[in-house]
Amino acid sequence: MRFRSDLKNTRTFSKLVAALSSLEKIAWLRLDDDTVRFTVIPDTGSQVWASFSMDFIFNNYAIQSAEPNNTINLELPLSPLQRAxxxxxxxxxxLIRLTKKDGIPVLSMTITTSTKEPQGAARQGGIGANPGAGNHRGNYDDDEDGVFAHEPLETNLRREREKIVTQDIPVRVLHPDTVETIMQPKIRDPDVHIQLPPLLQLKAISDRFTKLAIAARASTSTNAAAASAVSSSSYSPKLELSANMHGGLRLRLDTDSLNVESRWSGLENPELDPAQLECALEDHPSTRFREEGPNKWATVRVDGKDWSKVLSVGRLEGRVIACFADDHALIMYVYVPQYDETGGEDSVVTYYVSSYSA
Amino acid sequence: MAVLNFTLSEEGVSSLRDALTCVSKFSDEVSLEAKKDKVSKRPADNEAGITTKYRLPFELTPPVHGKFDRNEASNHWSIRSRSLRQIMDYFGPGIEYLDFHSEDDETVNFTCFTEKVKNGEEVLKKPLHTSIAVERGEFEDFDVHEDQLHIVISVKDFRAIIQHANFLGSQIFAFYSLPTKPLQLKYEGDGIKCEFLLMTVGERGAPGQKAKKNRGGAKGPKPPQLEAATSRAASHAPTPVPRVPPQPQATRPDPVPSLRPSIIRPSQRPPPATFESESLFVPQDDEHQWDPVNLGEDEEEENARLEWDIRGDFHAPATNARSMMTNRNTQESTSNNATEDDLPHLEPTQRLSQVRKFGLFDD
Structure with missing residues (x-):
């Protein structure tokens, strides 16, 4: 079993991993000749299947295994990967490669880096350029007073020094039998498909609703201790999300004491490609929803906290299509932008959002 | 009984605070020693102001100093604190030890590792293993007599020292001899001289061998802390198990096998930025905005912020149910006079000519 490759599109890769790790600590990574796939299936909450052509994040890759299409299945922790x-x-x-160290399989990332040595005041190393998050008082770096002012002059004139950083991420190699049973969910044809508004906005409003629900719940309780008890992590409000085939999206919070709603209009309901449909376009459920007008909503209920984690995918800045199966399921397809145009066809992150009945 | 009076300058207070912040990571207690001939006096400013008195409990103990024979420590190197911090920034959380050694004439290697025993199931909980090859040229000087001389120290201690040295922007000097012998780290700057004595661990990988150590920075009896260092709560990391997806409620006889929406391929451009640029709710360019909604510890703070946000409150009565009711009551009682109220006021809309007199617009 062999895998090695140069990494590319690291920023997007890193954002993807950040989005996934908000849902779960461990991911299943499946590599083969053509496709790299990340799957995250939490015990509770939404699951993600992210599929990319190998070209999207790998360059000059070599992959080899005894399985068909040289498939390799790994289980790997997301936060070390994110750190690396x-x-x-x-x-x-x-450079990334699959290897063994001290008897433990690892994905080993070898990074060539050089220390930026700005001339003059040595401040521009900057928070952004620094890999570290462990700096509790990182702001000192940006101090206008120049905390490095005492450095001897010649150190500022030193040339850039190369460093080779090796980051080993522990992994588990999964047997094909283990992964055979993990199936992507199958959902019926959606009633409504709609392009979501910018996720940053949707997330800000959703998060606010979630907090409102908790605050409302806490304030209706007379006992202060009980109030803090209900606002603890055990309680997570459900948000009602609806869409129609006329560009409308509705987010609603309905509690005993409080009812708030945000509406979006003028969103796009993308056209279906008849060639890819299993049925005639006129028989597709979305056609019926469109014909029944803007008052015909498809509705699902999502968990406020889980939904917030799902919306974390907004950092990928992709176009997001939400597919509603009324009172049944919500799927989100995040089309990841490929600015370099060299990537393959399928760069889509699919969220099966946990939904609840009324 | 000895009496110690001293006045700290403003800079003195801040550098003492930085030093204490650093030293407090080693021990809860700190020993102060003063030598008369070392104290230089400065006149205290006579400024009017508030006087606050603090009484700190203390006890008099004979000073304890770590033993370090500089003549024995034949190996030494020095490097800018900033370089060291950049190196340390590559290491992730959850690691216990730092191993450094010269690889050959060209490179010095820094490696972090942990000794916590992991069985097979917990392999994925192992922290990120990082090693960094640094060119010798990054060091100001590097005089070590033996390649592959593995010196292993506690990461927690090292980080605290580097952080403090980095505030001062100083050069860090290391002196040491062999594994298990103490290592001295020195730096100075801004009127402060710092010396730390760290015990080095002998052979890596020998579990029983937990060295106790002396610390020059914090004097007095201390528990050996290498064992206690970095006791992170093991994170729960369940393995993905097949989860039965929510099954369709038989509204259709057989689910369509296609998983993708059969949508004509959308363009790759990002969604329009119209809303993003004027988002009212969260600051822009902040990675934390994508964090999951925070309902944890600082809940009260969040809720407090949620209640009535005065800052953006242009329609005050409408946002606050309580004040809305109050307003309604007073309006009811005064509604008769309200129409006769001829104080100048602005209707929601009016002609420009009507409002020019308020001086809001340029002519």
């Missing part, structure tokens, strides 16, 4: 990618972001090149 953070190092890679500040480096000039990064």
């Amino acid at each position: 990618l953070k190092s890679a972001l500040s480096g000039s090149s990064a």
Whole structure:
């Protein structure tokens, strides 16, 4: 079993991993000749299937295994991967390979980096360029007073020094039998498909509704201790999300004491491609929803906290299509932008959003 | 009984605070020693102001100093604190030890590792293992007599020292001899001289061998802390198990196998930025805006902020149910006079000519 590759699109890769790790600590990574796929299936909450062509994040890759299509299945922890990618972001090149160290399989990332040595006041190393998050008082770096002012002059004139950083992410190699049973969910044809408004906005409003619900619940309780008890992590309000085939989206919070709603209009309901449909376009449920007018809503209920984690995918800045199966399921397709145009066809992150009945 | 009076300048207070912040990571207690001939006097400013008195409990103890024979420590190097911090920034959380050694004439290697025993199931909980090859040229000087001389120290201690040295922007000097012998780290700047004595661990990978150490920075009896260092709560990391997806409620006889929406391929451009640029709710360019909604510890703070936000409150009565009711009551009682109220006021809309007199617009 062999895998090695140069990394590219590290920033997008890193954002993807950040989005996934808000849902779960461990991901299943599946590599083969053509496709790289990340799958995250939390015990509770939404699951994600993110599929990319290998070209999207890998360059000059070599992959080999005894399985068909040289498939390799790994289980890997997301937060070390995220940390390693953070190092890679500040480096000039990064190589990744599957190997064994001390008897433990690891994905080993080798990053070539050089220390930026700005002339004069040595401040521009900057928070952004630094890989570290462990700096409790990182602001000192940006202090206008120049905390490095005492450095001897010649150190500021030193040439850039190369460093080779090796980050080993522990992984588990999964047997094909283990993964065979993990199936992507199958959902009926959606009633409504709609392009979501900018996720930053949707997330800000959703988060506010979630907090409102908790605050409302806490304030209706007379006992202060009980109030803090209900606002603890055990309680998570449900938000009602609806869409129609006339560009409308509705987010609603309905509690005993409080009813708030945000509406979006003029959103796009993308056209379906008849060639890809299993049925005739006129038989598709979305056609019926469109014909029944803007008052015909498809509605699902989502968990406020889980929904917030899902919306974390907004950092990928992709176009997001939400597919509503009324009172049944919500799927989100995040089309990841490929600015370099070299990537393959399928760069889509699919969220099966946990939904609840009324 | 000895009496110690001293006045700290403003800079003195801040550098003492920085030093204490650093030292407090080693121990809860700190020993103060003063030598008369070392104290230089400065006149205190006679400024009017508030006087606050603090009484700190203390006890008099004979000073304890870590033993370090500089003549024995034949190996030494020095490097800018900033370089060291950049190196340390590559290391992730959850690691216990730092190993450094010269690889050859060209490179010095820094490696972090942990000794916590992991069984097979917990392999994925192992922290990120990082090693960094640094060119010798990054060091100001590097005089070590033996390649592959592995010196292992506690990461927690090292980080605290680097952080403090980095405030001062100083050069850090290390002196040491062999593994298990103490290592001295020195730096100075801004009127402060710092010396730390760290015990080095012997052979890496020998679990029983937890060295106790002396610390020059914090004197007095201390528990050996290498064992206690970095006791992170093991994170729960369940393995993905197949989860039965929510099954369709038989509204359709057979689910369509296609998983993608059969949508004509959308363009790759990002969604329009119209709303983003004027988002009212969260600051822009902040990675934290994508964090999951925070309902944790600082809940009360969040709720407090939620209640009535005065800052953006242009329609005060409408946002606050309580004040709305109050307003309604007073309006009811005064509604008769309200129409006769001929104080100048602005209707929601009016002609420009009507409002020019208020001087809001240029002519």
